[in-house]
Amino acid sequence: MAVSQATYDCLYIGKQLQERIGDFSESEIQLFAYLACLLALYDGKNVASWGYIFIQNENGSPFSDDLSNALIRLSQIGSLLDTDKDNYFNLTPNGESFLNKIDKFSINLSREKYLKSAITMVDFFPYGILTNAINNEPLLQSIKGLKVRRNLLDEDGSGRVLLYEQFKLLRTVIDQNNIGLLKPAYLWLNSIAFYNENPGKPTQL
Amino acid sequence: MNSEENYLKFLQESAQNAFVPLLANDFGDEALSRLSHLTENIRSIYKNLRLRDFNTITVYYTFDENLSLNKVAHNYVKVANVEAFAGVNCANLVVEITDNNVYYSTDWSLDPDSFRLQSIIYRLSGEKEFFFGKTELATLPKLPDSESYFQFRTFKDLEEAFEEYDLKRAKYSSCPHFKELWVNSNRILFNPSPEEKMQESLYDFLNLRLRGSPEVMPEQNVDRSHPVDVKVTWKYSSHVALIEVKWLGKSLSNSGGIVTRTDADARDGAYQLAEYLESNLHYARTKVVSGYLVVFDGRRRGANSTSTTITKVKGEYYRNKHIVYHTKYEDIRADFEKPRRFFMEPITE
Known part of the structure; x- marks a missing residue:
């Protein structure tokens, strides 16, 4: 089996979610991989370097075919198991040893920083607030309900402009010497979750 | 700005x-x-x-x-x-x-x-x-539906669900399970065995309403001799809620007579629940259990087996007549939560 970046991301995110909340679904893998991808963009990486693209699914959430296919393949080879047949998975010992093998590949070492920062946000936010915040970031918001099936991170589009505008403002409050991603990731998600443009009215989540 | x-x-x-x-x-x-x-x-x-x-x-x-x-x-x-x-x-x-x-x-x-x-x-x-x-x-931000920023919504979510249930389902009997609950549309007398419909209604509502995919199960045995009406078990937590359902008012019996339940029955319910919880202490040491007594209050002043209408004064007489519990178990047991009463409104003359 070819080891794609999507395969690594599935195993890495799955393992981390399992440690924190017991198991994981495909939509959770998609959501945290998408957050990791956005953090790579914040960090100055090129969209193309992420290795796979996201579109918006019918529920308005990010979706990658590559991640979905990787999840199917990992289930077929026994790395993931859906014991209760409820679409929630666990990593098997086979999956753990597979992850241990591939996490030393240089291509994966470079993306671990983004995946780890994305997953650490689970420790800093109530889970429902975090997943709502990711689903309400500017790119996804800008095309909600439009039924467009194009690469979410295409160069054009008002969502991308707004996202980069937020990242630009975010950089102004982060110490120049700060090279970590946890603080910017937290501040950005915190602003989506709790910033209320119209004080007095409840923030829509 | x-x-x-x-x-x-x-x-x-x-x-x-x-x-x-x-x-x-x-x-x-x-x-x-x-x-x-x-x-x-x-x-x-x-x-x-x-x-x-x-x-x-x-x-x-x-x-x-x-x-x-x-x-x-x-x-x-x-x-x-x-x-x-x-x-x-x-x-x-x-x-x-x-x-x-x-x-x-x-x-x-x-x-x-x-x-x-x-x-x-x-x-x-x-x-x-x-x-x-x-x-x-x-x-930390105060979250309206949770006791802590770091706790999954469990008991507090359930308590809010009770309030929502009271307003949306119980108060005006507006629930599919309550179509056959009353003898007539003025809601004065219950049909026989109203508790079954109340339990089903509450079970259905909680099953749909509670967040975090808890398992809501009807009629559970805490142990061999102590059943509870509804049990809620949360997936990502050790929290368990045991719900005892009681009703007050008058119902027709299957033999054509009248069955009357008064606030003494609510007090019996509280005693039973406290007993269940005591038994439970020995069976589930690794669970955090809270017991809830839920009372559906359909009391109507002066109603009898032939009543088909009721005056406003008599119909609403019990609306604010709260049940007096001689033993306040919620003050002496940490696992006994304050009893809930859902007053079921009649249609008055």
Whole structure:
């Protein structure tokens, strides 16, 4: 089996979610991989370097075919198991040893920083607030309900402009010497979750 | 100020006051992995506690081994498994998280000022939660439907669901299960065996309404001799709610007579529930169990077996007549929650 970046991301995110909340679904893998991808963009990486693209699914959430296919393949080879047949998975010992093998590949070492920062946000936010915040970031918001099936991170589009505008403002409050991603990731998600443009009215989540 | 300036102001304030940047500013970015370890542990511990039983809960991670619980507290316990917290009972709980272990003390209090320069300290006090920075406090956002920023919604969500159920389903009998509940549309007498429909209605509502995919099960045996009407088990928590359903008012019986249930029956229900909970103590030591008595109140003043209409005064007579419980179990048992009463409105003349 070819080891794609999507395969690594599935195993890495799955393992981390399992440690924190017991198991994981495909939509959770998609959501945290998408957050990791956005953090790579914040960090100055090129969209193309992420290795796979996201579109918006019918529920308005990010979706990658590559991640979905990787999840199917990992289930077929026994790395993931859906014991209760409820679409929630666990990593098997086979999956753990597979992850241990591939996490030393240089291509994966470079993306671990983004995946780890994305997953650490689970420790800093109530889970429902975090997943709502990711689903309400500017790119996804800008095309909600439009039924467009194009690469979410295409160069054009008002969502991308707004996202980069937020990242630009975010950089102004982060110490120049700060090279970590946890603080910017937290501040950005915190602003989506709790910033209320119209004080007095409840923030829509 | 335009919206960009407002947004920037929010970011600037958060960068100073929110708990993650505050602690990163005080202890360095590398301390955030410790903070992540601390919050992950708080979440695990909170799955096993009923937070309202405590005045304060303090959880800390220290960079100075001289401030470890085993050096500063007279009595402390090393925790083998976080499930052990289900059995912890005290007013002020202090927990220390180390890289590899968890310790707690139930009879020692932590003075933040003596610890904050070398420790990350979190505290829950009443309804407030905060982290102590070296000099400043970071208050956590208060979430309306949760007892803590770090706890999955369980009992509080259930209690809010009861309020919603009262207004949306019980008050005006507006529920598919209640179509056959009353003898006629003026809602004066119940048809035979109303409790079954009430249990089904409540079970259905909770099944749809509760967040976090809890398992809601009708008619559960706590043990062989103690059934409860509805049991709620949350997936990501050790919390369990046992719900006992009672009804008040008059119902036709299958033999054509009248069955009357008064507030004495509600008091019996409270006694039964307290008994269930006592039995449960011996069967589920690793669960945090709360018992709820839910009373459907269909009392109508002066109604009899032939009543088909009722005056406003008589129909609404019991609306604000609360049930007097001679034994207030909620004051003597931590696992007994305040009883709920749903007054079911009649249609009056």
